[in-house]
Amino acid sequence: MITPHKIPVEALMTSLQNDKAGASVLFAGIVRDVNKGKQVSRLEYEAFKPLAEKMIHNIEEEARSTFNLIAAICVHRVGKLNIGDTAVVVITLAIHRQEAYEANQFIIDKVKHEVPIWKKEYWADGTYAWGHNCNCQLRQKDLQEYLFHHK
Amino acid sequence: MEIEITIHVFAVLKESFEEKFEMKIPTETSCTSLLELLGKQQPRAKGLLGKCRIASEEAILDDDCTFNHNDTIYIIPPSSGG
Numbered sequence: 504m505i506t507p508h509k510i511p512v513e514a515l516m517t518s519l520q521n522d523k524a525g526a527s528v529l530f531a532g533i534v535r536d537v538n539k540g541k542q543v544s545r546l547e548y549e550a551f552k553p554l555a556e557k558m559i560h561n562i563e564e565e566a567r568s569t570f571n572l573i574a575a576i577c578v579h580r581v582g583k584l585n586i587g588d589t590a591v592v593v594i595t596l597a598i599h600r601q602e603a604y605e606a607n608q609f610i611i612d613k614v615k616h617e618v619p620i621w622k623k624e625y626w627a628d629g630t631y632a633w634g635h636n637c638n639c640q641l642r643q644k645d646l647q648e649y650l651f652h653h654k
Numbered sequence: 655m656e657i658e659i660t661i662h663v664f665a666v667l668k669e670s671f672e673e674k675f676e677m678k679i680p681t682e683t684s685c686t687s688l689l690e691l692l693g694k695q696q697p698r699a700k701g702l703l704g705k706c707r708i709a710s711e712e713a714i715l716d717d718d719c720t721f722n723h724n725d726t727i728y729i730i731p732p733s734s735g736g
Binding site: 532548549550551553554557579590591611614615616617618619620621622623633634 | 664665666709710711712713714728730731733734735736
């Protein structure tokens with residue numbers, strides 16, 4: 504889901520409660536004040552909403568079946584965000600913690616790499632830069648190797 | 655023979671192109687060759703366009719996909735959400 508509003512993290516957690524779930528993992532991506540050594544003043548996120556929402560839904564479904572989840576949800580915010588604001592939330596519920604952890608990382612990695620959402624960082628010195636946020640090449644230890652190939 | 659399509663761009667591409675514009679292209683132009691045509695229009699975006707994908711509202715299109723007259727398409731730069 505894509506939203507221009509503050510993400511209601513507690514309400515999302517409550518809505519997903521399930522007696523079969525022995526583990527619930529919450530990841531929240533938060534706007535921090537420094538990136539690559541530069542002071543950040545704020546961020547702005549843009550998305551191609553129709554396709555982004557469809558792709559997030561498909562990623563949630565893939566995670567549910569791959570990791571045998573009870574529930575999975577990802578909500579990404581768009582618009583202007585300040586330091587400390589929550590930009591993205593992923594919640595995964597499973598019978599055991601291992602699946603919940605692994606599925607949560609699977610979802611956020613894939614959302615960051617594939618879904619048409621873009622970050623614009625505004626620096627404290629008045630300049631800005633469009634983000635290059637996907638770090639899956641670094642996790643693969645090979646700059647030519649992506650976790651998820653689309654190109 | 656040419657067709658006309660409507661193109662939307664996002665994020666950093668808006669610094670090189672209008673957010674929405676019409677373009678006449680040869681029939682049978684593929685996604686890959688459209689990105690090359692756009693790179694010729696705006697050489698400073700050529701490197702970035704090589705990493706872009708083309709989409710409809712429903713899906714990312716295959717590289718060899720071609721277009722119909724009056725199609726609306728979306729140029730998708732590399733993602734940076736999260």
